[in-house]
Each structure stands twice: as structure tokens, then as C-alpha cells.
Amino acid sequence: MAIFLDNDSTVIVQGMTGAEGRKHTQRMLHSGTRVVGGVTPGKGGQSVDFEDDVQLPVFGSVTEAVEATGANVTVIFVPAKFTKAAVVEAVDAAIPLAVVITEGIPVKDTAEFFRYAEDAGTTRVIGPNCPGLISPGQSNAGIIPADITSAGRIGLVSKSGTLTYQMMYELRDFGFSTCVGIGGDPVIGTTHIDCLEAFEKDPDTDAIVMIGEIGGDAEERAAAYIKEHVSKPVVGYVAGFTAPEGKTMGHAGAIVSGSSGTAEAKKQALEAAGVKVGKTPSGTAExxxxxxERVSR
Known part of the structure; x- marks a missing residue:
């Protein structure tokens, strides 16, 4: 099993005709993802050719694409100024999962489209500004490299795309059920807690890696959730121990203000919840x- 994405996932790509959309659609196809079409307003009826004689149709709207293909996942590669409209269109089509790769989206837009999705109650949003998610050997929705790990029984949820890749690679001999890059913007859709809850319920996930970073209180809230609701072992890492106060580091949400949002405060909260926290990404993998090794004995 896996969370959010599996063998039954059927994917469309909003923005497939653009350079990034086309490139990553090809990568998703190579990894075995069932990509069935793309969406670009004004280009409905066209098609895009990919390697191995694959030709995918382009639809003018998400609703048309869903009606024609039965897609249940959309991956969004549209420019930031059009992303809110793209997500609203996906929600209006009641597609179950929308993965928003785009970065640089105004926080106001993100807050509005996430509330729109929340009110509709039909679409889970992952991102924005995220690498997407992968269930190795089953499906890959986004930009995560598919060849750096294997299928296994570890669940991974991470704010950082780069650290997602590193953890996948370092633990490739054990493998993963699903790896979810949730993004690190101040407002995101799916959270650490959402993923922790899903991994806790997944019978094929034995343990969980949670990667956070400075800024905000998401990791502290996740720690409180783990303490009350998660029985599986959780290992954590918090990026940004050397970050200077008041300076944005990487993601727009990764900023420390005074004593709030520091890596040390997050580490202490996680450890108080029984989470083992690594000092480095490699130490976390260890x-x-x-x-x-204990679980498999």
C-alpha cells in the first residue's frame, strides 16, 4: 500500500505543453506513472509527443480531461500568476489530488485556493513550492527522481525537496512506501500532521521520517500530534540550526523571528514527543x- 498515490493513480498535467511541464511529464512516464493527458486553456484538441511513441492529448480544461480520462490526480506546472486559477479549476472538477509544483505564488493566492479546496471538501492539495510525491514502484507525481530509491516500508514527509532526495537515497536499501514533499511556504495544503495520520493508518508503513525546517510552528504542532496519536517510530530532522535571525533561508516560510521558529525549539518539542532527532541528514538516516533493523528482526 501507499498514501495518497498508488498503482490506481491516473495523472493529468496542467501546463504539460510548457517546457517544465513537458520535461517532467516525460520523467513521470519513464518512472511508470499513468499520465493520460494534459491541460492548457486554448490548446484543447492538440497532442504532445513523448519518447517510446507515447502521444498524450491536450484538453482545454480540467473538467474535460477528467471526463475523458477518469484522471484522479493533477500535477500543476503553470506560472505563479495563473496557479490560483489552475487550482480552482481542479477543485471545480472535483479531482481528488492536486499537486502544486509552482514556486513564487503570492501567499494571498495560496491561502485563497487552499480555503477554496477546503470548503469544497473534494480535493487534497499538496504544495505549493514542492517536489510532489512518489510511491516507488507505483506512481510518481511531480519532480522527484524515481531512480534514487526503492519500494519499502518507510514513510517520508518533508518540507525540503533536496533533503527528501537525500533521505530517499541514503535509505534506498530499506525503501519507502511513499515520500511526500509538502513544501515550505508559509501556507501549504497537506501538512506534516496529515501525512503522519495517513502513515499511521497505512499497514505497509513501519516507521516514519519527518523533515522540518526553521520558521513557523508546524513541527511543534506535529510533535504534539505524534505524542497523542502516532504509535509507529518517528525519526526527525530540522534544517536551519545555523540560520541567522530574521533572514529568510530557502523557502519563504523558513525564517526565524526572535525565539520563535528556531531549529532548537523544534528539536526539543520533537524529542519531548519521543522522536529521535538527527544532528545532520546523514545522522538522521542512520x-x-x-x-x-530492529523492526525487521
């Missing part, structure tokens, strides 16, 4: 390796 902690998970120890967990998995």
Missing part, C-alpha cells in the same frame, strides 16, 4: 536505519 537513526532510521537502526529503527528498521
Amino acid at each position: 537513526l532510521m536505519r537502526e529503527v528498521m
Whole structure:
């Protein structure tokens, strides 16, 4: 099993005719993802050719694409100024999962389209400004490299795309059920807690890696959730121990203000919830390796 994305996932790509959309659609196809079409307003009826004689249709709207293909996942590669409209269109089509790769979206737009999705109650939003998610050997929706890991029984949820890739690679011999890059903007759709809840319920996930970073209180809230609701072992890492106060580091949400949002405060909250926290990404992988060796005995 996996969370959010599996063998039954059928994917469309909003913005498939653009350079990034086309490139990453090809990568998703190579990894075995069932991509069935793309959406670009004004280009309905066209098609795009890919390697291995694959030709995918382009639809003028998400509703048309869903009606024609039965797609249940959309991956969004549209420019920031059009992303709100793209997500609203996906929600109006009641597509179950929308993965928003685009970065640089105004926080106001993100807050509005996330509230729109929340009110509709039909579409889970992952992102924005995220690498997407992958269930190795089953499906890959986004920009995560598919060849750096294997299928297994570790769940991974991460704010950082780069650290997602590193953790996947370092633990490739154990493998993952699903890896979810949730993004690090101040407002995001799916959270650490959403993923922790899903991994806790997934019978094929034995342990969880949670990667956070400075800024906000998402990791502290996740720690409180773990303490009350998660029985599986969790290993954590918090990026940004050396970040200077008041300076945005990487993601727009990764900023420390006074004593709020520091890596040390997050580390302490996680450890108080029973989470083992690594000092480095590699150290975190070693902690998970120890967990998995115990679980597999």
C-alpha cells in the first residue's frame, strides 16, 4: 500500500505543453506513472509527443480531461500568476489530488485556493513550492527522481525537496512506501500532521521520517500530534540550526523571528514527543536505519 498515490493513480498535467511541464511529464512516464493527458486553456484538441511513441492529448480544461480520462490526480506546472486559477479549476472538477509544483505564488493566492479546496471538501492539495510525491514502484507525481530509491516500508514527509532526495537515497536499501514533499511556504495544503495520520493508518508503513525546517510552528504542532496519536517510530530532522535571525533561508516560510521558529525549539518539542532527532541528514538516516533493523528482526 501507499498514501495518497498508488498503482490506481491516473495523472493529468496542467501546463504539460510548457517546457517544465513537458520535461517532467516525460520523467513521470519513464518512472511508470499513468499520465493520460494534459491541460492548457486554448490548446484543447492538440497532442504532445513523448519518447517510446507515447502521444498524450491536450484538453482545454480540467473538467474535460477528467471526463475523458477518469484522471484522479493533477500535477500543476503553470506560472505563479495563473496557479490560483489552475487550482480552482481542479477543485471545480472535483479531482481528488492536486499537486502544486509552482514556486513564487503570492501567499494571498495560496491561502485563497487552499480555503477554496477546503470548503469544497473534494480535493487534497499538496504544495505549493514542492517536489510532489512518489510511491516507488507505483506512481510518481511531480519532480522527484524515481531512480534514487526503492519500494519499502518507510514513510517520508518533508518540507525540503533536496533533503527528501537525500533521505530517499541514503535509505534506498530499506525503501519507502511513499515520500511526500509538502513544501515550505508559509501556507501549504497537506501538512506534516496529515501525512503522519495517513502513515499511521497505512499497514505497509513501519516507521516514519519527518523533515522540518526553521520558521513557523508546524513541527511543534506535529510533535504534539505524534505524542497523542502516532504509535509507529518517528525519526526527525530540522534544517536551519545555523540560520541567522530574521533572514529568510530557502523557502519563504523558513525564517526565524526572535525565539520563535528556531531549529532548537523544534528539536526539543520533537524529542519531548519521543522522536529521535538527527544532528545532520546523514545522522538522521542512520537513526532510521537502526529503527528498521530492529523492526525487521
